[in-house]
Amino acid sequence: MSNNLLAGKKGIIFGALDDKSIATKVAERCVAEGAQIVLTNAPVAMRFGEIQKLGEQLNAPVIPADATSLEDLEKLVQDSMKALNGKIDFVLHSIGMSLNVRKKREYTDLNYDWMQKTFDISAISFHKVMQTLWKMDAMSDWGSILALTYIAAQRTFPDYNEMAESKALLESFARSFGYHFGERNKVRVNTISQSPTKTTAGSGVKGFDEFFDYADKMSPLGNAPADACADYCVLLFSDFTRMVTMQNLYHDGGFSNMGMSPKILDM
Numbered sequence: 001m002s003n004n005l006l007a008g009k010k011g012i013i014f015g016a017l018d019d020k021s022i023a024t025k026v027a028e029r030c031v032a033e034g035a036q037i038v039l040t041n042a043p044v045a046m047r048f049g050e051i052q053k054l055g056e057q058l059n060a061p062v063i064p065a066d067a068t069s070l071e072d073l074e075k076l077v078q079d080s081m082k083a084l085n086g087k088i089d090f091v092l093h094s095i096g097m098s099l100n101v102r103k104k105r106e107y108t109d110l111n112y113d114w115m116q117k118t119f120d121i122s123a124i125s126f127h128k129v130m131q132t133l134w135k136m137d138a139m140s141d142w143g144s145i146l147a148l149t150y151i152a153a154q155r156t157f158p159d160y161n162e163m164a165e166s167k168a169l170l171e172s173f174a175r176s177f178g179y180h181f182g183e184r185n186k187v188r189v190n191t192i193s194q195s196p197t198k199t200t201a202g203s204g205v206k207g208f209d210e211f212f213d214y215a216d217k218m219s220p221l222g223n224a225p226a227d228a229c230a231d232y233c234v235l236l237f238s239d240f241t242r243m244v245t246m247q248n249l250y251h252d253g254g255f256s257n258m259g260m261s262p263k264i265l266d267m
């Protein structure tokens with residue numbers, strides 16, 4: 001079902017890797033709602049070929065960019081404005097990767113070089129994206145910028161490791177840059193705090209499957225699937241949320257406000 005909520009809008013979507021990626025669902029929904037988009041991901045992600053297939057399906061140019069490289073980001077923004085024939089109305093940052101998680105280092109034995117890299121990829125890249133858009137004056141007035149986050153920024157989930165601090169930093173960048181973009185361009189900046197979702201990044205966390213089931217039982221509506229996250233992103237890119245900014249918005253079936261669920265006691 002389409003309501004043409006994004007008719008005439010132009011966007012850049014970071015982070016579609018395969019058909020499970022949350023960004024893939026968002027890209028599909030945005031185009032179904034009438035938007036024109038550019039897809040981007042790290043050059044290494046191009047090797048898997050799935051993003052090119054998605055680009056063909058959605059009639060969207062695919063422009064490689066390492067989100068930690070200012071040079072890549074400048075070229076991406078320039079090429080996107082050329083391809084879309086104008087300024088950008090919405091941006092999705094859907095990027096996360098932890099070297100310590102990948103290499104199974106415990107939180108009490110972290111490698112700090114890897115931690116810096118994790119912060120650069122998963123959080124500082126969000127500032128870099130926004131600073132590039134800002135300096136190039138690439139956002140349309142009343143545009144919308146979103147990043148995806150997780151509740152481990154507020155509460156302790158031990159297996160989420162250093163990604164907890166990454167997400168805390170990411171959410172803080174949304175508030176701080178949201179001030180500047182709001183004052184200058186009426187552009188809003190928010191984060192969506194999504195339920196555990198079965199994707200490549202999600203499944204990399206230790207004990208993910210068990211935790212997925214726990215969160216599903218703990219949430220009165222169950223875990224929010226990636227499709228529903230895509231619907232929420234569309235709403236936040238649309239003109240129906242023009243005055244929402246600098247917020248961390250939970251999209252989690254109610255998980256964040258639960259204390260205990262009888263379903264868990266029954267387990």
Ligand SMILES: NC(=O)c1ccc[n+]([C@@H]2O[C@H](COP(=O)([O-])OP(=O)(O)OC[C@H]3O[C@@H](n4cnc5c(N)ncnc54)[C@H](O)[C@@H]3O)[C@@H](O)[C@H]2O)c1
Pocket residue numbers: 014015016017018020021022023041042045065066067068093094095096097121148149150193194195196197198199200201202203
């Ligand atoms: N899956 C979950 O349980 C869950 C829950 C809450 C929030 N999130 C967040 O959602 C976002 C998307 O993750 P996903 O679950 O769809 O997994 P995913 O693995 O499909 O997406 C992560 C993306 O980050 C990209 N990426 C990594 N390094 C990059 C770089 N240097 N430059 C550009 N792109 C780079 C990857 O290529 C990939 O496309 C992440 O921010 C993640 O933390 C995921």
